[in-house]
């Protein structure tokens with residue numbers, strides 16, 4: 213079955229009791245059991261699992277070609293649950309360009325849990341090999357990465373990591389399984405912020421891990437989620453399930469718009485640099501073309517003349533909104549360095565654009581007037 217069909221039908225069986233096509237939203241926090249705790253349909257208490265979440269997890273495993281999935285309250289909760297499930301004393305190798313939350317987690321919290329972390333340019337395989345330590349247990353990928361859209365070769369890095377006895381986890385938030393399926397390329401675990409393209413309408417938060425095997429790691433993370441409680445609410449699971457149905461259709465439109473905008477910006481005399489893996493000039497273009505179905509709808513660019521010029525462009529946009537986050541129907545722009553907190557790492561003139569599903573000519577007209 214093709215991805216578009218799977219997205220519409222995964223976890224979408226009509227309700228057995230009523231025939232309802234929209235999945236029932238089970239808000240129950242507790243489920244009747246027998247006098248000795250015998251479960252009726254596998255459920256006991258909402259923090260462990262609930263039927264709406266099970267539907268979502270079934271769909272996620274299917275869309276990422278995985279064996280099991282776990283939904284969380286947020287992308288960060290998912291990421292943290294996986295990293296905290298590594299044995300104490302482990303080293304985690306991170307990409308030098310990555311989501312700010314991961315960098316903060318590694319700087320502030322992982323050391324408290326007895327985990328070491330270091331970062332490397334995942335585009336440089338020799339550097340990756342050299343950065344592996346005897347205790348490296350996890351190589352974390354984010355491809356394309358935030359905010360520079362760097363591309364990592366998932367298959368090649370999985371080979372390196374596996375020979376070393378480390379697992380590969382891949383943050384697939386920017387690409388989504390509509391464009392890239394890391395498990396099929398060799399990764400062991402996929403992580404998502406479902407707050408972005410899965411929800412797709414900037415109105416729901418959630419995170420997920422999808423596992424290539426249902427093994428001890430999946431069991432350990434399931435147990436951790438149950439006990440530490442970073443679970444998704446049933447209503448959020450329901451909203452994200454609804455978002456999944458239109459994911460491939462939205463992604464096709466997002467990508468087509470982004471391709472046009474990247475070309476427009478790359479040709480614009482007031483733009484010094486455009487970071488978009490769909491451009492032939494992008495250093496990761498060949499790898500992205502091999503491992504992705506399309507290049508996504510996130511891009512960043514650097515207008516000529518520095519930070520103030522970049523802020524002026526962001527300030528002049530009328531249709532494209534200045535806001536953080538991404539993956540909704542509306543286009544959003546963000547001056548990265550301004551929102552990276554006390555330790556900004558992005559170039560001071562970098563603007564990140566989440567290309568929405570408006571008409572591309574309206575978006576280009578807005579960018580044109582802002583750059584002029």
Ligand SMILES: *Cc1c(COP(=O)(O)O)cnc(C)c1O
Pocket residue numbers: 286287288289311313354358383385386404405406407408417418419
């Ligand atoms: C948003 C995001 C996260 C964090 O997800 P939340 O749902 O905000 O916790 C992680 N990785 C990437 C690439 C993201 O864009």
